[in-house]
Amino acid sequence: MNLRRAGTDTIWIAWMAIGYIVVLLPIVVVVFASFSDSNTFRFPPTGYSLKWYQAAFASSEYRNALGVSLLVGLLATAVSLTAGTLAAYALSRSEFRGKSSIETLLLAPLALPHIVWAIGLLQIYAWLGIGGTLLGLVLAHAALTLPFAVRIMLSTFIQLDRTLQEAASTLGASPPRVIWHIVLPLIWPGVLTSALLTFLTSFNEVTVSVLIAGSRYLTYPVRLYSELRSQGIDPTTVAISAMLLALIVVFALIGERFLNWSRRV
Amino acid sequence: MARKSTVLLLTPGLLLTGAVFLSPFVFLGLTSFWTQRPNSLLIDPAFTLVNYVRIATDSFFLGTLFRTILLGIVTVAICLLLGLPIARWIARRAVRTRGILVVLMVTPMVSGALVQTLGLVNLLSLLGVINGLLKQLGLIDWSIRFLGNEGGVLIGLVQAFLPLMVLPLITTLAKLPEDLEAAARSLGAPAWRVWVTIILPLAMPGILAGSILVFFASVTSFVTPQILGQGKVQTFGTVMYQQSALVNDWPFASALAMAMMLVLGVLLLAVRAVRRGLERRPVIGSAS
Numbered sequence: 001m002n003l004r005r006a007g008t009d010t011i012w013i014a015w016m017a018i019g020y021i022v023v024l025l026p027i028v029v030v031v032f033a034s035f036s037d038s039n040t041f042r043f044p045p046t047g048y049s050l051k052w053y054q055a056a057f058a059s060s061e062y063r064n065a066l067g068v069s070l071l072v073g074l075l076a077t078a079v080s081l082t083a084g085t086l087a088a089y090a091l092s093r094s095e096f097r098g099k100s101s102i103e104t105l106l107l108a109p110l111a112l113p114h115i116v117w118a119i120g121l122l123q124i125y126a127w128l129g130i131g132g133t134l135l136g137l138v139l140a141h142a143a144l145t146l147p148f149a150v151r152i153m154l155s156t157f158i159q160l161d162r163t164l165q166e167a168a169s170t171l172g173a174s175p176p177r178v179i180w181h182i183v184l185p186l187i188w189p190g191v192l193t194s195a196l197l198t199f200l201t202s203f204n205e206v207t208v209s210v211l212i213a214g215s216r217y218l219t220y221p222v223r224l225y226s227e228l229r230s231q232g233i234d235p236t237t238v239a240i241s242a243m244l245l246a247l248i249v250v251f252a253l254i255g256e257r258f259l260n261w262s263r264r265v
Numbered sequence: 266m267a268r269k270s271t272v273l274l275l276t277p278g279l280l281l282t283g284a285v286f287l288s289p290f291v292f293l294g295l296t297s298f299w300t301q302r303p304n305s306l307l308i309d310p311a312f313t314l315v316n317y318v319r320i321a322t323d324s325f326f327l328g329t330l331f332r333t334i335l336l337g338i339v340t341v342a343i344c345l346l347l348g349l350p351i352a353r354w355i356a357r358r359a360v361r362t363r364g365i366l367v368v369l370m371v372t373p374m375v376s377g378a379l380v381q382t383l384g385l386v387n388l389l390s391l392l393g394v395i396n397g398l399l400k401q402l403g404l405i406d407w408s409i410r411f412l413g414n415e416g417g418v419l420i421g422l423v424q425a426f427l428p429l430m431v432l433p434l435i436t437t438l439a440k441l442p443e444d445l446e447a448a449a450r451s452l453g454a455p456a457w458r459v460w461v462t463i464i465l466p467l468a469m470p471g472i473l474a475g476s477i478l479v480f481f482a483s484v485t486s487f488v489t490p491q492i493l494g495q496g497k498v499q500t501f502g503t504v505m506y507q508q509s510a511l512v513n514d515w516p517f518a519s520a521l522a523m524a525m526m527l528v529l530g531v532l533l534l535a536v537r538a539v540r541r542g543l544e545r546r547p548v549i550g551s552a553s
Contacts, residue, residue, distance in 0.1 A: 008456075016354055019347035019431075022424050023373055026384025029394055033387050041387050043397030079281070087278030094271045106278055109286050113485035113529065115502050116522040119509045120289025123296060123519070143285035146278060204377030206488055211510055221379045228379070228492045233386060241380045248376050256368065 027245060033235075034242035041233065052239035059236055065223040066240070072134070072219060073202040076141035080198050083142070084149025085191070091150075092157035103154075107147045114144070118211040125212055132214015140212060141202040148201060149194045156190030189259045196255060200248065220244075290526075297519035308516060316520035326504065326521070330528070333501040336415065337484040340422040341476045344430040347423070348475065352434030353464075356441075367435070370428050378425065382492045385421050386412065389493070413495040421489040426482045430475035437471025438464075469543055477536060481529060501525055 033041045037049035056062065087106060091099065109117075121140060125131040130139075160183070168178045206221040213222045224237055255261040297316055300309045320326045355366050373381055388394045389411035396408040411417040441464065449459050465472070487502030494503070501521070509518035 012350060012354065015347075016351050019351050019427060020369060022347065022420070023427050024369060026381045026388055026424060027372065027376060028384075029387045030380055030384040033384075040392070041390075042392035043394040044401065083277035083281050086274040090271045090274035094268075096268070096271065102275065102279070105287075106282055108282065112286075112290070113481065113525065115485050115487050115505060116293065116525055117286065117289050119505055119515075119518050119522045120291075120293040121285070122509060123515050124289055124292050139281075139285050143281050146281055146286075150278065200375055204375075204379075206377075206379050210488075211506070221377065224379045224383065225488065225492075228382065228386065233383065238383065238387075241383055245376055245380060249372070252368070252372075252375060256364075 030238060030245065031242045034239040036235065036238075039235065041235065041238070052235040053243075055236045056239040056243070062220070062223070062236060062240055065218055065220040068217050069203050069219040069221070072137050072141055072217070073199045075134075075138045076145060076202045077195055077199045079138065079142035080146045080149050081191070081195055084146050084194065085153045088150050088153035088157055092154055092160075103150075106150045109144050110147045114207045118208040121208065122211050131212060132216060134217050136212055137209065137217055137219070140208055141205060144205065144208065145198040145201045148197045152190055152194040152197070153187075156187050160186055193255065193259050193261060196251060200251070293519045293522050296516045297523045299516045301514045301516050306513060316517045317524070319517065320520060320524055329499050329504050330501055330524070332415075332499070333484050334528070336419065336422065336500065337480045339419060340426065340483040341430075341479050343419070343423050344427050344479050345472065345476065348427055348430035348434055349468075349472075352431050352438050352471075355431075355435050356438035370431050373425065374428050378488055381425065382421065382488060385417075385424060385493060389417055389420065412493055413497045415494075415498055417493040418490045418498050418500070421493040422483045422486065425486070425489055426479045429478040429482055433474040433478065434468065434471045437468050437474075441467050470540070473536060473540060477533070480532075484529070485525065 033045075034052060035048045035050070036042075036045045037047040037051060038045065084106075091103060122131065125136050130136040164182050164186075165178050168182050169175075173181070203219075204221060205219075206225055209219050209222050210225050213219065218226075220240075224241070227234055227237060252261070296308065298312050298314070300311070300313055300315055301307075302309055351366075351370070355363055359366055386393070390396070391408040391410065391412075393411075395411070396405070399405045399409070411420070445463055445467075446459050449463055454462070484500075485502055487500070487506050490498055490500040491503050491506065494500070505518055505521045505525070508514050508521060512518075
């Protein structure tokens with residue numbers, strides 16, 4: 001009986017391994033390929049080197065693209081976090097008719113197809129004359145990431161003990177002081193979690209950005225996309241992608257260790 | 266909280282969602298009934314059904330729609346086959362490894378679609394890892410072409426969306442009562458029978474949720490088919506993109522987008538009906 005059970009477990013684990021290999025292998029390959037020394041990646045590699053990492057730091061073109069991604073990500077995070085936190089506070093602190101439909105509305109970008117949205121947005125942007133501008137990109141990314149901010153901040157505010165605020169006001173603290181000394185220290189893990197998730201979503205966004213990007217503000221994923229479509233893989237981007245992956249993994253580990261991400265999101 | 270301050274606090278969020286996210290959908294509905302003037306970027310705002318007639322009668326677009334849906338169904342099936350055992354193990358057997366197994370499953374979702382597509386290209390290309398390995402092992406003499414056909418796109422879709430299947434399945438499977446299975450086993454039911462009569466029917470809400478997520482994501486995806494299909498595999502996503510960004514026929518692209526929304530909407534209503542039926546059904550199948 002035990003032997004049979006061990007046998008089934010082995011088959012079970014082998015089957016699971018297939019799933020994990022399919023999901024993780026591309027990431028492993030990117031890291032592996034970034035140390036290759038040839039101009040086009042081939043397997044088995046002819047040798048290993050760090051030259052694509054050197055090329056990555058020397059390339060001003062990719063530095064610009066990463067700069068645009070960073071700028072758009074930070075601005076979009078600021079906009080969506082502000083709007084999301086305010087809305088989540090209102091939703092958590094008051095009862096009114098139509099509250100659940102407002103919540104659904106704010107979470108809609110999670111459910112509706114982005115490619116369909118992008119085709120409409122492209123036309124509206126052209127009509128308004130903000131296609132390919134920084135403003136257009138930031139607004140699009142902010143709208144897209146707002147649901148993350150709303151959802152995480154909503155659960156943060158719901159868990160916030162309201163009696164603490166009431167006690168502070170009864171003892172004579174002014175509303176700004178209550179927010180600064182009571183509310184902010186309690187909600188900052190939620191704020192940080194939504195900020196990181198919002199930023200990461202914006203930083204990785206490609207479907208919408210590819211459609212609405214002009215020629216001046218090309219984010220790194222858009223650069224990568226046009227490269228994969230036309231001239232093939234530049235090993236420099238493999239090295240950059242491997243570094244970004246490492247950064248994201250570090251952030252995810254910090255988030256999980258200190259902010260319990262898996263239970264918040 | 267005062268009514269006025271509630272409204273004030275909600276305004277920025279609603280403005281952002283309404284003006285930037287929802288208005289394009291309204292705009293699409295409008296422009297899909299307009300037409301593009303030939304050889305110009307100007308649009309003729311006169312009501313016409315010409316775009317929809319073109320979609321419904323042109324075999325290219327109908328064929329693409331059909332192929333996209335088929336690709337979505339196959340992706341869902343493979344994700345179910347791979348995802349169910351993973352979710353079951355995480356929900357029931359894994360104790361110390363649970364956290365790491367979940368994190369590994371979520372990693373692709375946070376690391377960005379394009380990085381993974383880049384990895385897939387390196388993996389599947391003619392001189393890539395898989396062909397290289399197979400040649401080293403002496404299994405093949407000539408590289409197998411994975412990119413530029415449906416097979417490659419399918420691998421990419423499963424890779425990208427398997428986590429969307431596994432996560433809701435874990436939630437559902439973790440909630441299943443253990444005593445039902447134990448009872449069935451003690452009465453002598455073989456493992457397959459426990460799965461067919463107990464686990465799968467009870468896990469149906471999670472299976473439906475995961476399948477919907479994966480199906481939606483794969484039929485509306487465009488980066489994966491565009492890159493891994495190398496322009497040789499057309500899906501609804503890539504065709505919409507081409508009509509919009511390359512052909513610049515925006516009203517027609519709008520009509521394609523509306524057609525996509527229609528298909529997804531009908532599907533969602535059908536699933537809701539199925540779910541209602543499931544809720545009305547007795548808890549455990551009495552037929553067996």
